[in-house]
Amino acid sequence: MAIPCPHFNPVTSEKPAMEVLSPSPVVLTQDELKRIAAYKAVEMVESGMVVGLGTGSTAKHAVDRIAELLHKGKLKKIIGIPTSTKTHKQALSLGIPLSDLDSHPVLDIAIDGADEIDPNLNLVKGRGGSLLREKMVEGVCKKFVVIVDESKLVKYIGGSGLAMPVEIVPFCWKFTAKRLQELFEHAGCVAKLRTSASSNGMENGGYVAKLSTFACSNGMENGGLPFVTDNGNYVVDLYFTRDIGDLKAASDAILRLAGVVEHGMFLDMATTVIVAGDRGVTIKNKIINNADELISISNSIAIEAKRKDGQYVTVATALSKGRTWLS
Ligand SMILES: O=C(CO)[C@H](O)[C@H](O)COP(=O)(O)O
Structure with a gap:
């Protein structure tokens, strides 16, 4: 999808993303926005660091960039911890x-x-199927930097109407899927097993089962064979039509179900979110203090604060090389 981006030229690998300005409107693709966010995040990587390497089309750009800087000698002694077999x-x-x-x-x-x-920097992850390893790795890092194009911003978790993945054991998956759906009846939940037919374009880490070796059922309502994660499990995708409410309670309820391995809600884990969009790059840092929550102070773009009522306001405009990025 092409996204109008009046302030950017496509980024070259030689220049920091945010220093490229154009007087005329430039249309960037979604993939170019992902790359801009990824390159900005890699600026936070320093020599000698142990770095969690994410999975997906956005994280792929970050891995490419880290490798490029290693080869140029600009980064040294990096150790990567991949979050999927694909990465x-x-x-x-x-x-x-x-x-x-x-x-x-x-x-x-x-x-x-x-x-x-x-808006609270809670995430849905795992549409690529790598949520378990991602959560294991990203749960033990000092900084967790999330990189997205602005299409990923939602008002509430599940608000995109797209999948909220849950990794489950293959044994009696229908039973587990039904229990998951019942858990969120109030949010109009529909639970679907991810299959080769339903996962088109979503596979980042997993593969598709060649044999149906599980007990209880082999009925594939979606058509195709089950999508199998790197860990040999299945994924049930939950689709909501309404807000699921208390996320911590939802998380606990899902994890209490025997048969569930992990879910794709990453609550209170992101320390920085880098969003590339048609008005520039916004960096949101989660800094808690006793008053309001200061969400963003970056060297480049905008300063945002989260008010006590949960709304975000731009409280200042940063300048970059004498030009205003956001107004
Ligand atoms: O959680 C993930 C994989 O399990 C990905 O990070 C998520 O699906 C985003 O992917 P993309 O960068 O391709 O949009």
């Missing part, structure tokens, strides 16, 4: 030194995309 393969092919959580149980930083971001 593992990409990083390996680019020559990024890799390790795992057994050897590095604490990470300096992780960079990853997201499917939804609400």
Whole structure:
């Protein structure tokens, strides 16, 4: 999808994304916006860091950029912890030194995309199927930087009307899917097993089952074979028509169901969110203080504050090379 972006030229790999200005309107694709956000995030990576490498079309740009800076000698002694077999393969092919959580149980930083971001920086992740490893890695990093184009911003979790994934064991998946759906009846929830037919364009890490070796049922309402995660599990996608309400309560209720492995709500985990959109890049940092929550102070674009009523307001406009980025 082409998104009008009056302030940007497409970014070259030689120049920081935000220093490129154009007098005439330029249309950037969604992928170019993802790349801008990813490059901005990689500016936060320093030599010697242990870095969580996310999964998906946005995170892929960050992995490419880290490899490029390593090869140029601008970054040194990076250790990457991949969040999927797909990212593992990409990083390996680019020559990024890799390790795992057994050897590095604490990470300096992780960079990853997201499917939804609400105003409190809660996320939906896992439409690519890598939510479990992502949550394991991103749950133990000092900084979790989320990179998105602005299409991922939602008013509330589930608000896009698209999937909120839950990784479940294959055993009696219909039983578990039904229980998940019942849990969120109040939000008009529909639970669907992700299959080869339903996951088109969503596979980042998993693969599709060749054999239906699970007990209880092999009925595939969506058509196709079940999508299988890197961990040998299935994914049930939850679709909501209304707000699910208390997210912590929802998380607890899902995780209490035997058969559930993990869900795709990443609550209170993101420390920084970088959003690339047609008005520039906005960086939201989660800083809690006793008064209002200061959401963004960045070296580049906008300063946003979250008021006590939950609304975001731009409280100042930052200048970049003498030009106003946001007004
Ligand atoms: O959670 C993920 C994979 O499990 C991805 O980060 C999420 O799906 C966003 O993907 P993309 O960057 O391709 O839009």
